[in-house]
Amino acid sequence: MYEVISGLRPYHNISHNENLAIRICQGLRPRFNIKVPQLIVQLIKGCLDSDPLKRPKAKEIEDILYNWYRGNGLLQTQIKEADNINNNSPNITIPSTSLGLLTYESRLLDFNNLPEPKNSDDYYEQNDNIISKEFLESLEYCRIDIP
Template sequence: MYEVICGLPPYHDVCHDNILAIRICQGLRPRFNIIVPQLIVNLIKRCLDANQLNRPTAKEIKEILAQWCCEVFNNQTELGKQIIEAEEINNNLPVNSTPSISLGLSYTMHSKAIYTSKLLNFNNLSKPKNTDDYYEQNDNIISLKSLAESLQIDNLQLRIGAEPDNSDYSYEKNDDMISSESLQIDISQVSTEHQDSQSKGKEKI
């Protein structure tokens, strides 16, 4: 659902290695580059929940999507209202900040982003968890605050549990476990959230 909505494969711009696996276990989730209806965000967050008992079954997802197919073009339903509201905001965003909704979609895939199964060996992989504000209502899978927090990797855990390829990270000039490049957040995401909180005033579901 994430890739269909935003047009980008999740984690397409980072190396798919042990470090990414640890980040995901610590709560890292992909972020949308556009505003997404809250009902859709809620379903995606359920699918990405660290607790497998909270994830919907394939049958439940099918039933939800079937119901949405009848509501998507009806602006009297809650989903229809949210779609119209999201489209109005997305249409006013700068084109270069929303590549997924422009006609000429173009993005750079990391050379070590691999979307086929591969074995990652860990001695002590941490138990998966959600971010502290994962269940709060917002129009993105993960907030900017949670994104920054989930990028903080425990030094000892990384050293014991993973053997990453250091070639993609700036350890030489950086005391942190990840490079400053990894912590950079697209300013369009910040402005989008600010615009949403200041001018939308939408009703939370």
């Protein structure tokens, strides 16, 4: 969902190494580069919960998406608000990536002794994003350019 909405791979600007794996276990989640409706953010947060038992089952996700498709007025309102913000903000760049061009080659990252996965302390707060506020500044220190 993150990649489809943002047009970017999660952690696209961070080296995919053991440090990133540790940070994810400590609660790091990808950050949206655009305004996203809160209902969608909540669904993504649920899917990224560190506790697999708290993640929604495929049937639950199907039901949520079906209800949205059938006309959830709140979601439609949130989409309009997000579009308004995204279209009128000079600081927001919406990628022109089409879904057909989104590709990523996965690879096994086999690290030993990773910490027990957890969500960040502020993960469940009502925020416009899925990343913890505590990681925003620290991300600046681990950014790299990936060609």
